[in-house]
Amino acid sequence: MPGKTVLITGTSTGIGLQTALAAARANWQVIATMRNISKAGALEEAAVAAGVAERIEVRKLDVTDPASVRECLEAVVAEHGTLHALINNAGSGHVGTLETDGVEAARRVMEVNFFGVLNTTSAALPHLRASGGRVLAVSSVGGIVGQPFNEAYCAAKFAVEGYLESLAPVAATVGVGVTLVEPGAVASEFVANVGIPDDRAALAERMGPYAPAMDAYLTRTAGAFAAAQSAQDAAAVVVAALDAEQPPLRVQTSDGARAFVAAKLADPDGAKVIGMTSTWVAS
Structure with missing residues (x-):
């Protein structure tokens, strides 16, 4: 889609960085956003190496911060005329449990992973209506299957899934598509940023009576991430959905992710749900 503009959040590392590169290779004009632009070096260097630096703006x-979102969107539309797509990728993880970590930890994760998606999507929708564009959100298999010690993260992703699944048929009536992209384990910096200390003894002290369960969880998770999908492969699925003529409501980024959500979903791409709820808003 040459000449079309996509705004991507959380592009300093991981899936976001790779999605920015892949979208630029697919001839999108990429607005690559991040909270701290001092961390833009890795993306900028990769963009030069890939020969797409002219199609990526940081x-x-x-x-x-709704004011930050509004200021960025206004500048993008003023300079590019409109916006054709939004990819909500920014997120933060948290590993812990309610009794030891409290409600505030969950509130912080929800603020980024759920309300952050709402902030950007609500600001982008008027422009996406005008362009007949689309909203994508990088969710997670954790938005389908709750996972031990990921209570806050999974709750936020469940909320994103529920909100966008509900929004999808409504947005479709004004020409805007909605897609949820669900990665499983991905080899990226995200895992290193979820707050697990290297000192297992300190972690055990923090977890108290939950320490044995946490130790078992970390052992299992290390095995899962040993066979993790690359961020590049996950990003390729995101951009395929971005370019698809009629993308599904849900798309998983790997066979492992599809198998994982299949334990719970009888409608893995969301076609049955959207087929049903779309009739509720048909004029």
């Missing part, structure tokens, strides 16, 4: 955007 801008500051904090998804938890």
Whole structure:
């Protein structure tokens, strides 16, 4: 889609960085946003190496700050005329449990992973209506299957899934598509940033009576991430959905992710649900 503009949040590392590169290779004009633009070096270097630097613009955007979102969107539309797509990728993880970590930890994760998606999507929708564009959100298999010690993260992703699944048929009536992309384990910096200390003894002290369960969880998770999908492969699925003529409501990024959600979903791409709920808003 040459000449079309996509705004991507959380592009300093991982899936976001790779999605920015892949979208630029697919001839999108990429607005690559991040909360701290001092961390833009890795993306900028990769863009030069890939020969797509002229199609990637780095801008500051904090998804938890509506004023930051509004300022960024206004500048993008003023300079590019409109916006054709939004990819909500920014997120933060948290490993812990309610009794030891409290409600505030969950609130912080929800602020980024759920309300951040709402902040950017609500600001982008008027422009996406005008362009007949689409909203994508990088969710997670954790938005389908709750996972031990990921209570806050999974709750936020469940909320994103429920909100966008509900929004999808409504947005479709005004020409805007909605897609949820669900990765499983991905080899990226995200895992290193979820707050697990290297000192297992300190972690055990923090977890108290939950320490044996946490130790078992970390052992299992290390095995899962040993066979993790690359961020590049996950990003390729995101951009395929971005370019698809009629993308599904849900798309998983790997066979492992599809198998994982299949334990719970009888409608893995969301076609049955959207087929049903779309009739509720048909004029």
